[in-house]
Amino acid sequence: MQMLFGKSCVICHADKLNFRKKKTFLGLSSPENFFCENCGSLFVEDELKWKLIQIKDKFNPIWQQFQQKSFYVREWVDIVQKEAVGKEGSLV
Numbered sequence: 001m002q003m004l005f006g007k008s009c010v011i012c013h014a015d016k017l018n019f020r021k022k023k024t025f026l027g028l029s030s031p032e033n034f035f036c037e038n039c040g041s042l043f044v045e046d047e048l049k050w051k052l053i054q055i056k057d058k059f060n061p062i063w064q065q066f067q068q069k070s071f072y073v074r075e076w077v078d079i080v081q082k083e084a085v086g087k088e089g090s091l092v
């Protein structure tokens with residue numbers, strides 16, 4: 001599951017994805033998350049799914065449709081692929 005995500009960012013495909021392990025600090029724990037240095041997308045672990053909670057470009061169509069939503073990695077890959085296909089289609 002994490003391999004797919006660990007290689008490159010599902011949003012922008014940049015190879016700048018950082019994985020942060022679960023941290024506990026002063027009794028507060030932050031969930032495992034992925035952060036992309038290129039597009040600023042931040043995914044947090046949500047019961048085996050990944051929730052998109054942040055991105056630099058708030059006009060990104062994926063952000064606008066799927067912010068604060070949780071999907072499995074393969075579902076995110078699917079969503080981004082469909083979005084890319086949709087863009088090509090609209091040019092015709």
Ligand SMILES: [Zn+2]
Pocket residue numbers: 009010011012013014036037038039040041
């Ligand atoms: Zn990215």
